Amino acid sequence: MTIFSVKQCAPTILMASAVVALLASCSASVGGKPTAAPQVGPPSATSVAPPPGADLQAVVLPVDELRRLMNDPTLVKTATWRHAGVGLSITFTPPQCSVVTTNGLHAALDGSGQTGVYYVNYVSTAAPMVQASVGAVGFPDAGAARAWVGAQQAVWQQCANIDVGLTVAGQSGTQHTSALQVNGDALSIQAAVAGGGPRCTRTMAARDRVVVDNLVCSADPAGAATAIANGMLDKIPR
Amino acid sequence: MDQLKGLMPAANQVSTAVNVPNLGISESHDSLSLLPDDYVSDMTCVDAVADAAIQTYSESPVVLVRTQDYAPADGSGSFSAIASVILYETAQDAQDRVTATATGWQACAGKSVQVKLPPATFVIGTPSAAGGVHTLVNNRTAPPAPGWACGRGISSRSNVAIDLTVCGGDPAAVGAGAGALVNLIAAKVPA
Numbered sequence: 001m002t003i004f005s006v007k008q009c010a011p012t013i014l015m016a017s018a019v020v021a022l023l024a025s026c027s028a029s030v031g032g033k034p035t036a037a038p039q040v041g042p043p044s045a046t047s048v049a050p051p052p053g054a055d056l057q058a059v060v061l062p063v064d065e066l067r068r069l070m071n072d073p074t075l076v077k078t079a080t081w082r083h084a085g086v087g088l089s090i091t092f093t094p095p096q097c098s099v100v101t102t103n104g105l106h107a108a109l110d111g112s113g114q115t116g117v118y119y120v121n122y123v124s125t126a127a128p129m130v131q132a133s134v135g136a137v138g139f140p141d142a143g144a145a146r147a148w149v150g151a152q153q154a155v156w157q158q159c160a161n162i163d164v165g166l167t168v169a170g171q172s173g174t175q176h177t178s179a180l181q182v183n184g185d186a187l188s189i190q191a192a193v194a195g196g197g198p199r200c201t202r203t204m205a206a207r208d209r210v211v212v213d214n215l216v217c218s219a220d221p222a223g224a225a226t227a228i229a230n231g232m233l234d235k236i237p238r
Numbered sequence: 239m240d241q242l243k244g245l246m247p248a249a250n251q252v253s254t255a256v257n258v259p260n261l262g263i264s265e266s267h268d269s270l271s272l273l274p275d276d277y278v279s280d281m282t283c284v285d286a287v288a289d290a291a292i293q294t295y296s297e298s299p300v301v302l303v304r305t306q307d308y309a310p311a312d313g314s315g316s317f318s319a320i321a322s323v324i325l326y327e328t329a330q331d332a333q334d335r336v337t338a339t340a341t342g343w344q345a346c347a348g349k350s351v352q353v354k355l356p357p358a359t360f361v362i363g364t365p366s367a368a369g370g371v372h373t374l375v376n377n378r379t380a381p382p383a384p385g386w387a388c389g390r391g392i393s394s395r396s397n398v399a400i401d402l403t404v405c406g407g408d409p410a411a412v413g414a415g416a417g418a419l420v421n422l423i424a425a426k427v428p429a
Contacts, residue, residue: 080296086327
């Protein structure tokens with residue numbers, strides 16, 4: 001029974017960054033083979049109490065707070081991911097830059113040693129290209145968390161200040177990425193769809209054994225993206 | 239998305255499956271159903287009365303959704319079918335969603351719930367399963383006339399969950415119709 005709809009999927013590749021962020025793909029394959037399970041390993045011998053999924057969930061801001069920070073009262077949750085995603089049928093050029101245009105992918109998380117992930121996707125019912133995908137990734141210890149951010153920094157650096165190509169369902173487009181911003185254990189980079197449209201800001205930051213891994217898309221997402229990341233970091237117990 | 243749309247049966251196929259002639263497609267959209275958070279008096283039972291409800295599906299890793307509504311072309315309002323297909327990345331995710339819904343149905347069986355829009359009271363039936371297809375019939379008790387019941391059906395095939403509601407005047411028919419429509423759509427999903 002439908003009262004009204006939340007438009008989830010943009011019809012054009014030019015909006016692919018946000019689509020990728022929240023929905024993996026508009027060209028997702030039906031009947032695709034199950035993907036490999038994410039690498040969720042046991043806690044290391046030095047771990048005192050690695051954050052379980054429930055603790056990661058507590059890192060994500062309440063929807064009311066996200067609505068306030070993004071200045072969009074119509075934001076609603078559309079999906080929850082407790083494992084990494086594959087991004088389905090999107091082709092990125094260069095391929096390693098998939099992790100700059102979306103979060104929570106196997107491409108970034110596999111081999112990281114993470115102990116759990118929790119990603120939540122939100123979309124604005126008033127402006128469907130206003131979207132956020134916010135995530136928390138747990139690690140056995142703070143060193144492992146920082147190491148993952150460091151590893152991702154190297155990849156993000158390769159993808160900074162370039163045009164990243166995306167192909168979805170035979171349609172192609174490009175996003176231009178900005179310079180990578182690094183502030184301690186915090187990364188930030190912006191991507192803008194060629195020809196105008198929404199911008200997306202990727203943020204990643206470590207605190208203790210948790211990494212905040214977000215993507216925020218809107219007409220001008222940088223401020224909200226920073227505020228959301230900081231708000232999540234503040235919820236991580238030291 | 240085109241592949242997902244392709245899973246939706248034509249109106250005449252639905253007519254045959256549910257044994258209701260002259261159905262047409264009345265609406266379609268690519269979304270979860272954004273029901274109000276007080277849509278049902280007991281929101282733990284929202285899955286028992288509504289397909290693709292955002293409150294529960296948003297707790298799962300939904301990739302894409304396609305919903306299509308079918309109704310008599312004459313506008314009589316004597317029947318409705320709302321069919322949703324929900325794409326996940328993995329078959330396990332789709333199966334988990336179906337299992338969670340079916341488990342929720344069990345917990346709601348026998349409850350009387352008030353639905354907000356349009357205002358009505360339904361008694362939630364006892365779920366059954368056959369061949370991996372879970373079905374449920376909810377009988378409307380208020381308003382009592384005309385007689386109205388809604389059959390719910392859910393299953394998964396590969397990485398697609400199929401979740402639908404078939405409503406009409408005959409409780410037995412809507413239950414059977416829900417199961418038949420699930421199977422019709424499931425048969426379109428590549429193995």
